[in-house]
Amino acid sequence: MAAVVSEYFKFIALFFKSKDVMIFNGLIGLGTVAGQTVYNIFAFNCPCSPQKNYLYGLAAIGVPALALFVIGVMLNRNTWDIVSECRTRKCRKFSLTAAFALLGSILGRAVVAPITWTVISLLRGEAYVCALSEFIDPSSLDKFPPTTQAPEIMSRFPCKDLPAPLMVYSGEVERQLKYESQLLGWLLVGLISLCFFLLLCLKNCYSPLGYLQEAYWNQYRSNEQALFQRTAELHAKIHAAECVKSFFGFVALDNQEKELIDDCKGSKTAIPSLDWNRITGVYMYRENNNTPMYSRLDKWAMYEKDNSC
Numbered sequence: 270m271a272a273v274v275s276e277y278f279k280f281i282a283l284f285f286k287s288k289d290v291m292i293f294n295g296l297i298g299l300g301t302v303a304g305q306t307v308y309n310i311f312a313f314n315c316p317c318s319p320q321k322n323y324l325y326g327l328a329a330i331g332v333p334a335l336a337l338f339v340i341g342v343m344l345n346r347n348t349w350d351i352v353s354e355c356r357t358r359k360c361r362k363f364s365l366t367a368a369f370a371l372l373g374s375i376l377g378r379a380v381v382a383p384i385t386w387t388v389i390s391l392l393r394g395e396a397y398v399c400a401l402s403e404f405i406d407p408s409s410l411d412k413f414p415p416t417t418q419a420p421e422i423m424s425r426f427p428c429k430d431l432p433a434p435l436m437v438y439s440g441e442v443e444r445q446l447k448y449e450s451q452l453l454g455w456l457l458v459g460l461i462s463l464c465f466f467l468l469l470c471l472k473n474c475y476s477p478l479g480y481l482q483e484a485y486w487n488q489y490r491s492n493e494q495a496l497f498q499r500t501a502e503l504h505a506k507i508h509a510a511e512c513v514k515s516f517f518g519f520v521a522l523d524n525q526e527k528e529l530i531d532d533c534k535g536s537k538t539a540i541p542s543l544d545w546n547r548i549t550g551v552y553m554y555r556e557n558n559n560t561p562m563y564s565r566l567d568k569w570a571m572y573e574k575d576n577s578c
Contacts, residue, residue: 294381301337301385305393308333315399317428319420326400330390334383341379347371384461391454394447399427401446410438507533 308329316325342348351371390396403424407413414434416422425431426442478486507530514520522530 294378297381298385301382302389305333305386305389309393309395313395315395315427317399317425317430319403319424322403322424322427323400326396326398329396329399330387334386337382337386338379341382342375345375345378347375351375384457388454388457391450391457394450395427397450397453398443398446401449402426402442405442405445410441413438503529503533504536506530507536 313329316322351368403420405423405426407416407419407423422431422435423442426439429436429439431439476483506526510520510522510526510530
């Protein structure tokens with residue numbers, strides 16, 4: 270029984286590990302939905318004033334989406350890979366294929382939250398109603414009283430701050446604007462789905478790898494990254510212990526750390542810049558004829574199957 274339970278949990282862990290990008294994007298989407306809902310409940314407050322409504326409504330939809338996009342780009346490690354490559358080699362040796370692959374990965378992950386915010390804002394409709402209420406033509410409403418101050422009156426509909434005779438039109442105005450908002454939201458969802466499908470088709474059509482090769486390469490990248498992180502952590506601990514010991518004459522380590530350090534005797538105390546360049550992806554040159562060798566970025570671009578979307 271214990272073996273069955275253990276195998277079951279191993280299968281669950283393997284499933285979530287293989288779907289980590291999808292789960293991560295799903296969590297980002299859910300967090301964005303929760304944030305958008307909280308904002309609409311506690312912070313959204315339409316000014317109900319001509320010209321201000323339009324600016325406030327568009328800002329409520331667009332500015333948070335833009336901020337989420339910038340944050341997504343900043344938090345992506347590939348962004349700083351490109352910056353480091355351009356800073357080191359002025360982008361002269363940065364191939365177009367590698368640049369396209371990295372930019373696709375960055376943008377694919379960064380647009381999840383902004384698109385979710387925009388779509389949910391349009392489907393809920395509050396910001397759209399606030400933004401465009403002042404532009405409704407009163408003559409389109411049945412038996413609406415004639416007035417010379419149409420923008421001022423129509424802009425007050427989102428707040429329902431209206432004279433009693435006009436309150437009967439509040440539901441009709443809200444339904445009309447929410448219909449337009451939700452229609453735009455669903456059109457945006459359909460357009461994004463179509464673009465996503467086409468990008469997947471292009472990615473699979475132009476991939477140099479077959480299905481099994483892709484699966485193997487993904488496993489290799491995952492294992493290499495995990496091993497590199499654990500080894501780098503241990504190497505940094507060994508180097509730090511040596512520096513602390515040279516200063517104090519001793520270093521306070523627990524038994525497990527002492528065993529690890531003893532097992533790793535003979536490791537490099539400092540990594541040459543040449544080796545760091547190979548790891549970080551800067552172009553390397555053969556000493557004989559100064560011929561450029563493929564960097565890690567180019568290998569990533571040729572073999573990476575981007576699962577960012």
